[in-house]
Amino acid sequence: WAQSLLDGLDDEKESRRRLGEAGFERPDAAYGVLRDIVRLRFLPDSLARYAAHVERMLPRLLYGMSRATDPDRAITQLGRFMVSIGPKAGFLVLLEENPRLIDLLAVLFSQSDLLAGVLIRHPAILDSLVDRRSAALVKSRADLAGELDQMLGPEDDLEAALLVIRRFRNDELLRVGLYDLLDKITWDQVQTQLADLAELILDRTMVLAARQVLPGRAPSDIPLSVLGLGKMGGRELWYGSDLDLIFVLDPEGDLPIESAVRLAQRLISYLSLHLDAGPGYSIDSRLRPSGGQGPLVVTADSFGRYHETSQLWERQALIKLRPVWGPEGLGDRVMALASRAVYDRGLPSDAAAQIHRIRHRMTKERAKLKLGQISLKFSPGGVVDAEFLTQYLQLTHGREHPGPIRSTRTRSALEALARAGFGPPGLARVAEAYPFLSHFSGRLGLSYDRSGDRAVYRPEEIDRIHPPLSGGSAARALERAMAQVAEAYALVFGGAQNGSGERP
Numbered sequence: 001w002a003q004s005l006l007d008g009l010d011d012e013k014e015s016r017r018r019l020g021e022a023g024f025e026r027p028d029a030a031y032g033v034l035r036d037i038v039r040l041r042f043l044p045d046s047l048a049r050y051a052a053h054v055e056r057m058l059p060r061l062l063y064g065m066s067r068a069t070d071p072d073r074a075i076t077q078l079g080r081f082m083v084s085i086g087p088k089a090g091f092l093v094l095l096e097e098n099p100r101l102i103d104l105l106a107v108l109f110s111q112s113d114l115l116a117g118v119l120i121r122h123p124a125i126l127d128s129l130v131d132r133r134s135a136a137l138v139k140s141r142a143d144l145a146g147e148l149d150q151m152l153g154p155e156d157d158l159e160a161a162l163l164v165i166r167r168f169r170n171d172e173l174l175r176v177g178l179y180d181l182l183d184k185i186t187w188d189q190v191q192t193q194l195a196d197l198a199e200l201i202l203d204r205t206m207v208l209a210a211r212q213v214l215p216g217r218a219p220s221d222i223p224l225s226v227l228g229l230g231k232m233g234g235r236e237l238w239y240g241s242d243l244d245l246i247f248v249l250d251p252e253g254d255l256p257i258e259s260a261v262r263l264a265q266r267l268i269s270y271l272s273l274h275l276d277a278g279p280g281y282s283i284d285s286r287l288r289p290s291g292g293q294g295p296l297v298v299t300a301d302s303f304g305r306y307h308e309t310s311q312l313w314e315r316q317a318l319i320k321l322r323p324v325w326g327p328e329g330l331g332d333r334v335m336a337l338a339s340r341a342v343y344d345r346g347l348p349s350d351a352a353a354q355i356h357r358i359r360h361r362m363t364k365e366r367a368k369l370k371l372g373q374i375s376l377k378f379s380p381g382g383v384v385d386a387e388f389l390t391q392y393l394q395l396t397h398g399r400e401h402p403g404p405i406r407s408t409r410t411r412s413a414l415e416a417l418a419r420a421g422f423g424p425p426g427l428a429r430v431a432e433a434y435p436f437l438s439h440f441s442g443r444l445g446l447s448y449d450r451s452g453d454r455a456v457y458r459p460e461e462i463d464r465i466h467p468p469l470s471g472g473s474a475a476r477a478l479e480r481a482m483a484q485v486a487e488a489y490a491l492v493f494g495g496a497q498n499g500s501g502e503r504p
Contacts, residue, residue, distance in 0.1 A: 002059040002066070009035060026072045033079035034062065040082060053092035061095070064102035068110035070464065077109035077116045084120045091123055098130045107181055108174075111465070113449035114239055115177045118170055122278045128171035129178075137179055138189050141196040144172065148204060158208060162270060163277045165204055170278035172197050177239060177446055187439035195235035198243060198281065199324050202226065202271065206325055209266040214259065223253025224260050224297070225326035225334055226267075229287045233320035234408045238442045240451025243271070243281045246288040246321075250330045251299040260297045287317050300333055307341035312354050316391050318342050320408045343399045343406070352392060356493045359388050366453045373456045374478075376441040381482030383441055385489045386434045389423075390414050392492065397422045411435050424491035426484065433481035440478060 005018050012031065019027035037058060061078060068074035085091045095101050108115045119125055128134050133147055148168050155161045176193050179185045185193075206226070210219045230244035231237050247264045249257055268283045286292040289306040298306070307318070318338045323331030348354065367378040376382050390410050397417065398406045404416035414431035417423050445451050447465045463475050 002063040006034065006038070006059055006062065009038060022066050022071070024066070024071050024075070030072060030075045033075050034058075036079055037082045040087070050087040050089040050092070053089050053096065057092050057095055060099070060102055061105075064106045065109065068106040070110040074106050074110035077113075077120065078105070080120050081105075081109070081116075081123065085123050091126060094126060094130065101126070101129055104129055104178065108178065111181050112177060112446050114446050115174055115181075117449055118174065118278055122170065122276070125167070125170055125174055125278065128174060131171075134171070134175045136175075137184055139172075139193060139196075141200060144193075144196055144200050148200060152204070158212065161208055162205075163275060165201060165208075166275045166277035166280060169197065169201050169280070173239065180443070180446065187435060187442065190439075190442065191236055191238075194237040194239070194241075195232075198232065198237060201281070202243070202267075203325055205270045206263075206267055209263055209270055213263045213266050214255075220327075222263070223250035223255050223327060223330060224248070224263065225250075225300075225330045226264075226324055227331070227334060228322050228324045229317055229320050230284075231320075232324065233322040234410060235322075236409060236411075236438065238438075238451065239446050240449075242284045242452070244284045244287055245324075246285060247297040248303050248330070248334050249297050249299050250327070250333075251301050257295075257297055257299070261295070264296050287314075300330065300337065303334060304337040304340075307337065310341060312348065312351060313358050315342050315345070316355065316395065319391050319394055319406070322408050339406075342395070343402070347395055351395065352493055355388055355392050359384065359493075368453055368456055370456070373458055374462065375456045376437055376444065376478075376482075377453075377455060379482065381484070381486030381489070383434075383437050386410065386414070386430060386437065386485045389430065389485070389489050389492055390417070393417050393423045393427075411438075424488050426488050426491075429484045430488045433484045436477070436481050437485070440474075440481075 001022070005015060008018075009015055009031075015034075016027040016031050019030045024030040037054070040054065062075070065071055065074040065078050095105075108119060136143070139147075148165070151164050151168060152161060155164065172193070176185070176190055176197075180187075180190050207219050210217060210222060214222065225248045227233070227246050227248065228244060229246065231241045232243045232245065245268075247260065249255065249260045264285075268285070271281045272283050273280060285296060288294055288296065289298050289303060289310075307314070310318075319342055321335065321338045323335065362384065363378045367375055369375055369378065377384055387410050390413050394405060394413055394417075397420070401420065401422075405413060405420065405422075407413040407416060411431065411434055414427065414434055418428040418431050441455065443465055444457055444462070445455055448455075448457070448461065450456070459475055462478060463473065465474065
């Protein structure tokens with residue numbers, strides 16, 4: 001069928017008719033893509049070997065894309081991929097020798113703009129899909145470390161080492177995302193692996209940064225603690241998550257603060273700079289004392305003094321603080337200071353109103369919603385509602401009840417609060433709804449390559465993806481989950497006024 005269609009591309013009307021019969025909802029666009037791919041054979045720099053491989057592989061690729069869950073999307077991404085590789089026969093040889101890759105490409109191209117974009121911009125990552133390492137569904141932190149260290153070897157060249165680390169990061173992102181799309185792993189397994197990967201990349205990148213800033217000094221001898229907040233602190237990373245980091249120096253150590261600042265700056269640069277091996281991490285350090293205008297690195301003493309009088313929203317942010325790199329003793333010391341700031345100080349009488357106002361302001365200033373769109377982050381009953389509800393209950397009950405209630409993970413804290421009987425009726429339903437919302441948000445971001453405040457969707461986009469459901473309508477399942485969160489949120493914050501009387 002595919003070969004016959006390609007042989008008859010000169011008959012535009014008939015070709016479009018046949019593409020429509022094959023399931024392409026936009027046969028005009030699909031026809032245009034195929035014509036463009038065929039033209040690639042005749043570019044001046046196209047090699048005869050490349051043209052021959054296009055002849056052999058294009059029918060297989062067209063057939064594979066036609067069987068995808070969204071053939072129109074798949075064929076469009078295939079066209080972009082073919083343009084990106086140009087007249088390089090090696091990628092087509094790889095597909096010819098590994099036919100199962102065509103099915104994997106159909107999944108990526110039809111279901112994930114994020115992974116398709118990474119592969120299209122960096123086609124060398126295609127090799128990772130045939131690497132034996134990519135077969136593992138779940139990898140532990142030790143597994144990841146062993147593989148990365150083997151790839152790094154005794155590499156002394158900074159640029160080469162950074163490229164290896166970045167390539168490894170994107171290979172693993174592709175592996176985890178693909179198995180998520182195929183429903184081969186749970187959302188907990190996705191988030192655990194993404195968190196382990198981020199921490200490992202940070203650790204190995206810090207080694208390179210220290211080698212440049214503090215030559216001759218062992219990283220284990222550096223009296224600096226790197227701590228995660230937000231989703232990094234809670235080990236709840238999504239595919240496009242920023243890494244929220246703060247840097248705290250041991251005042252009793254022998255590292256001048258100027259050197260610590262240079263080290264932190266170098267780490268941030270190496271983690272985030274653009275490389276041919278693929279995208280890096282966006283780093284957000286604005287949750288440090290005094291915010292973006294404050295010093296990048298603070299001492300443990302100044303951290304403690306600042307948070308003796310920090311505002312309620314800052315205490316709320318510290319709930320998710322967690323050491324991710326540096327001396328264990330220093331990390332423990334900072335955590336003790338943070339715990340004192342969060343839980344030892346009493347709450348203001350208007351704590352609920354303050355948190356509610358912050359929640360409302362976030363939506364007003366940051367949500368990019370238009371009429372008829374949904375944000376799983378900011379819409380009523382979304383992820384932020386669940387997280388603010390959890391954090392308010394942690395602030396309220398965590399002082400008298402240390403232990404699981406103080407967990408940096410929202411789901412664990414919700415489950416502990418529900419078991420203890422704290423919070424509004426129905427909190428157990430929120431504990432069930434939250435991981436579903438989180439996974440749904442992650443799957444939408446994976447599908448449409450939107451993250452953070454840009455992650456807003458039309459209802460038809462939501463119904464087009466294939467979320468982790470036991471059956472039924474995706475939109476209706478989402479509506480039920482968000483309604484459960486919104487109901488609990490209203491019971492806790494319903495009496496709080498935000499100044500305008502509006503519900504966030």
